[in-house]
Amino acid sequence: MxxxxxxxxxxxxxxxxxxxxxxxxxxxxxxxxxxxxxxxxxxxxxxxxxxxxxxxxxxxxxxxxxxxxxxxxxxxxLLAPVQTDLRRAASPFLQDIYAATLATVHLAVREGTEVLYVERISGRASVPIVSTVGSRLPLHCTGVGKALLAHAPPDVREAVLSRPLRRVTPYTVVQPGTLARQLDQAVRDGYASTVEEMSAGACSVGVPIRRGTADDAEVVAALGIVVPSLKRDRSRLVASLQVAARGIGRSL
Amino acid sequence: MxxxxxxxxxxxxxxxxxxxxxxxxxxxxxxxxxxxxxxxxxxxxxxxxxxxxxxxxxxxxxxxxxxxxxxxxxxxxLLAPVQTDLRRAASPFLQDIYAATLATVHLAVREGTEVLYVERISGRASVPIVSTVGSRLPLHCTGVGKALLAHAPPDVREAVLSRPLRRVTPYTVVQPGTLARQLDQAVRDGYASTVEEMSAGACSVGVPIRRGTADDAEVVAALGIVVPSLKRDRSRLVASLQVAARGIGRSL
DNA sequence: GTCACGCTTCCGCTGGGCGGAAGGATCGGG
DNA sequence: CCCGATCCTTCCGCCCAGCGGAAGCGTGAC
The missing domain is CATH 1.10.10.10 (Winged helix-like DNA-binding domain superfamily/Winged helix DNA-binding domain)
Structure with a gap:
């Protein structure tokens, strides 16, 4: 024994x-x-x-x-085929956006009820950022997260909204109703944004990436940037992200 | 049985x-x-x-x-501490160089008689590149490789020169004497370069990164870029790489 | 049909793996 | 200096998890 x-x-x-x-x-x-x-x-x-x-x-x-x-x-x-096609297709566009904005640029996919960051470019001018490649964050407090959640199947949205939303900063949106409205708005606008909801002094914008060129094609990833402030340039940023997202989708 | x-x-x-x-x-x-x-x-x-x-x-x-x-x-x-400090220190400088040149930028260390690429930024305008993060290549046919080899301990240089140098392209330097001269030259110049020695249509420049600020401090890594041609701008490229390398070394 | 190839499953033998217990190493408090 | 606390390391004997030969399938070529 x-x-x-x-x-x-x-x-x-x-x-x-x-x-x-x-x-x-x-x-x-x-x-x-x-x-x-x-x-x-x-x-x-x-x-x-x-x-x-x-x-x-x-x-x-x-x-x-x-x-x-x-x-x-x-x-x-590093040999694992983690979104290899997506990353290959997206890489040049990420570089372009970085070169144009010098802001931290993210490529992310949804995995269950979290965002998985699969690629990132971070500039020296950027705010310190929590996410690194491979890290997972909640869907409700990042730009790419909201963009992914907004276009996720109803059951995913339900699952996220029905459980308590973790408060990360004082500005994190933790009321399901408010978040739901923001998500609907994000679908209409074609982009989602956060203002200091993940970390102080950091705002973010995320846009969905659709496979192919159709306007209602499946959303497979999101593209986003993190900047110190959204007060200026929001529409210009959104526009360039959307152009890049369409470019990525076209080459998927 | x-x-x-x-x-x-x-x-x-x-x-x-x-x-x-x-x-x-x-x-x-x-x-x-x-x-x-x-x-x-x-x-x-x-x-x-x-x-x-x-x-x-x-x-x-x-x-x-x-x-x-x-x-x-x-x-x-991704949780492995692979040159974490080096990468953190180097990241902003890599971004700067990329933004200024739009060329593929590499951060690499020597591992035995090979180059290990630990960070990379590749632009859409760049020549297609063999190396990715995590890949290992011979020391004798890339810019960063030569820069690392030039400042490696004598026994490493010996080991590389004594074994046959793999021919990768028609331009790969495979004669030990020629390579040795290039390495000595690289030490004097403070940079190393290759012209289509690794892949056709790609030239590269590499500079050593020294820990700290002393001119004779230990070389811990190399910084390099890959461009279609070195005919123009060589000295400007080298200068900006060297400035960045010093900046990285200072923050190590 | 027959053969070749590669994947999957079965099964009986056995030595690799298990963890309790004992032995060190290190530290800090009295 | 001793002693207890904490953590790491090594030892050892029991036993079942793991091994691979062999047989069984599925598939595709000819």
Whole structure:
């Protein structure tokens, strides 16, 4: 009756996945004990497996003993076909917009009830931004998020509106009714905007990207920029984003 | 005497690493049998393990049955601290250079006898480029590569020069003596350049990035751009790259 | 039909993996 | 200096999870 208790039904491969999955945006480095805890593994097990992953380069051990994701994982992860076609098609347009505005430019898709940022260009003049490539944020407090949500299937909109909207800044829209009105407006206008709803001093605009050229084609992504203020230039910004979005859609 | 023969000394975790490691730039999708072969696993073993990795999201299975790297690996890989400080410091300068030149801008480090590209901005006007973020190329046929090699420790230079230099285009420098002279020249000039040595119609310039402000400080990375031609503007390009490199070094 | 090829499933043997427990290493408080 | 707390590392014996040969399918070429 000694030793082995390992929850039945778990395989080693699953444990490896659990170990890697223990890392996320808010946990980029973990001590052995936290790693074991988050992965749901006994400490010696985590120690041995993590050691093997370090040997394989998937994890890395810092001098202070903490584990971080290894370079090998980065290498391999970059091979994943994450919206490859979309990114290839969008890249030149993102560059154009950046060159014209020097503002942070985002390309994002909806994943469930979150925005997933798949590409970003950030300029030095820009406000400090929370999002990086690979990060996920709520749909209700970013320009691209609202643009995606506005054109999402009814059940998604329902799901977002029915749960409490997380307040991120004092200006975050947390009343479902207000958000719903903004979304309807965004559909009519062809763009969505936020004013300091995600981070202080940052405003954003997002426009939908439709596959193909039809005005009612499926929305597959959103394009957006973050600027210090929307008081001036809003319509010019929106116009250039919309032109780019159409260009991207055409080449999808 | 049936069943199990699995090379003794291999653990499941190592097999998982082998499976993930079977993917590289030239093998972004693999059929089960090739995956098994490249990972050195028996076919049923690869089948089962790959299935578990698919369930865990580290791999993905396309409709045609081929395995590709999964989005989860991408997510997790992006958490890896790959030259994080360098990239953060360099990002605004890369943007500036891009905005000024509209050429493809690269940030790269040396890893052994290869260049590892850690950041890139590519414009629509640019020549089609081989490198992407995460890719590795030889040191002898790119601008950043030569810049890194020129300032690398003697044993690295030795190692590169003593092995045959891979010919990539008709213009690739493959004679060790010529390359050595170019490297010495690059040290004197403070920049290195290539003319169609990596791909036809593409010239590149690379400058070293030194940690700190001292003129003889350690070279930790290189900054470069790729342009269709170097005939005009070479000195202006070099000058702006050098200014940016100093700026990056200052903030490291 | 027949063959070839690649994927999937089955199954019995066994050694790789498990975690409790003991042993270190490090730190800070008394 | 000792002692407890906390975390990491190593050891070890039990046992079942994992292995792969072999058989079964599905598909496509000729």
């Amino acid at each position: 000694a030793g082995n208790t390992a929850q039945p039904g778990t395989t080693v491969a699953q444990r490896v996945v659990a170990l890697l999955g223990a890392f996320d945006d808010r946990h980029r480095s973990l001590t052995l004990s936290r790693l074991a805890e988050r992965a749901g593994l006994a400490l010696p097990t985590a120690h041995r497996l993590a050691g093997e992953l370090v040997a394989g380069g998937l994890l890395q051990r810092r001098d202070d003993g903490a584990y971080v994701v290894g370079r090998r994982t980065w290498d391999i992860g | 049936a069943g199990n023969t699995a090379q003794p000394g291999t653990t499941v975790a190592q097999r998982v690493v082998a499976l993930l490691g079977a993917f590289d730039d030239r093998h972004r999708s693999l059929t089960l049998s090739r995956l098994a072969e490249r990972a050195g696993l028996a076919l049923p073993t690869a089948h089962r393990l790959a299935g578990e990795l698919v369930a865990g999201g580290l791999l993905q299975r396309r409709d045609d049955g081929a395995y590709v790297v999964g989005r989860r690996t991408w997510d997790i890989g």
